[in-house]
Amino acid sequence: MLKELLVAEGYEVEVARDGVDALDSVTRRPPAVILLDMRMPRMDGWQFAQELRRRGIGVPVIVMTAAHSARQWADEIKADDHLAKPFASLDEVIEKVERLQPQA
Secondary structure (H helix, E strand, O other), X not given: OHHHHHHHOOOXXXXXXXXXXXXXXXXXXXXXXXXXXXXXXXXXXXXXXXXXXXXXXXXXXXXXXXXXXXXXXXXHOOOOEEEEEOOXXXXXXXXXXXXXXXXX
């Protein structure tokens, strides 16, 4: 659903099935913004964020996780923003992505 929303808004979206694949993809072709689910197989969001920073990849990161822990996770991994799941509104997702996307 999130992918379809972003594509409908004109964004190019790539989805990875787990943290390892996501890191490989981001390393090859860094996106403008990363929407990071903290609960992924093979490499969780915390490990992904640490490895991303270790590699010097400075892409803005929006943490997506359960409402009660979204802000805590975002602070812990030094993410640029957070989204509590379930999302309050899909407009909130678009607003945060647009705010963090580099200006052309």
